[in-house]
Amino acid sequence: MSDIDWADLWSQVFNFTDYGELLVLLQNSIIAGAVLGIVGGLIGVFVMSRDMAFAVHGISELSFAGASAGLLFGVGVVEGSLVGSIVAALIIGFLGAKSRDRNSIIAVLMPFGLGLGILCLALYPGRSANKFGLLTGQIVAVDDPRLNSLIAISIVVVIGLLVVWRPLTFASVDADVASARGVPVRTLSIVFMLLLGLAVAVSVQVVGSLLVLSILVTPAAAALRVSSSPIVVPLLSMLFAVLSLVGGIMLALGGSVPISPYVTTISFAIYVVCRIIAASRARRGVSGRRLVALDA
């Protein structure tokens, strides 16, 4: 304990010397963070209402495997992670219609993906910083082409979500009635898995596969604590995700620690605050009822 040089430790975690210059250098990362926040916050609402948090985790491990393979074989990290994500999302989508099936499929896929990824990384001769980036996130690596591909994929996800928003909501909260009303529940579920695969692939680029949940689940879960409005929740969720990512990148700029602890800490803090707000509302008996009804 006494061996630790606290001042040095602090400067590794928070270091704001030459901040202005760094900010310019890492402009791409900040844009990437903001875009990712919008995508993650938005799709997170459906991840929650479709009870897919575990699926997100499973997809991200296969995305990691794909990215590592992409690195090893020189195909490209983005391409590899996209392929891994989409394959995983489709497997889960087609085989896991029932949630029990889904969970077991994910539980089988996840360690397989992680193992495959670790194998590829172990064989990869490059710098180890690159390797860990795929698991825990990296901010320095967002060059222009990568930023462009990230934005392009994000636009596809956001537009896709906006198009299917209403029937997907119906199918997510009330599948039987939606189906009776002619909503193509099965097709929508596959479309959603594809969009989720894309969203996970772009998230893995920035926060790393281990921490994707902090963007795709935590912000939406926090928003759901403080509101149940279908308009307020997605907006808050996006705001929380953007705050976590951009805030995390800004704090991480000077330090030598990876970006993810900052992002996950902010995202977690927002969640805790939202829970506290919800608990204090519950104590005061705020429920949204117009009158206090005596339940018969």
Add this chain to the structure above:
Amino acid sequence: MKIFGAKSARAGLDKAPSPRNAPRHVVLRVRGGALQFGERRLWHDLDFDVRAGEFIAVLGANGSGKSSLLKVILGQQQLSAGTMAFEGSPVTRGNRRIGYIPQQKLADEGAPLRGRDLVALGVDGHRFGLPLPRAARRREVDVLLESVGASEFANVAVSTLSGGEQQRLRVGQALAGDPRLLLCDEPLLSLDLAHQRAVSELIDTHRRQRDLGVLFVTHDINPVLDMVDRVLYLAGGSFRIGTPDEVLRSEVLSELYGSPVDVIRTRGRVIVVGVPDAHHGHDGHVHHDGDHVPDAPGSGDGVRR
């Protein structure tokens, strides 16, 4: 042979229609309907009409094909034989003039959904795009909420509502789009007696006001006994349809099941005792239709009030 069977059943049907419904127009017409999954024949030669404003309870043991019948009407399942016409044309998927109310399932906490949002999904949940707030849509939802007595909890998260309140919203949701036929699949399941009463009265009120045909699947006829016009009883691959007095009799059900069944009527309640299992190889759960008494489990002769 099938055709003869169908004809004779129809003749019997037309002879004794319930007087109140006799002149009403036919919303749903089923002729020679059969449904079969592989070797398993659920029902066959099914003939009946649902007329506007008519409340029909669909009874039968577990696995007798009640839910499947509704699925066929919703166009989600094809008949193995026979025809089914809604408002004069063959049934199709996603028909907006057919409302559907499933059994209450407690809504998930994970969804941002208030009472009014559940009802709004009935209005335009099938359309692509974003649910942009429009005054006309809001008004329509408000009217529906009011009509099912749900205005008070319109802005409350659905996951925090009681089962009865959720079913009220479901009725409102199903009434969106002004349906001609309401299909209810065990909508009272897992509700307490007061809420069973409230929800079935709500459905009864609306079918009278709106001249709605109602097919109401239930394992317990008693909560709706004084509301139903006719009973469609599915058993042993066959069926009987008629007023409760015509169908819910020991001779009729014994013949239908092919084994002795007792129908006991006591203090305004109907209790059916001795119903055999609907089919073989199921989970072995023997269902005694009508003798479901929530606060007296296991007693075949539970009588209340």
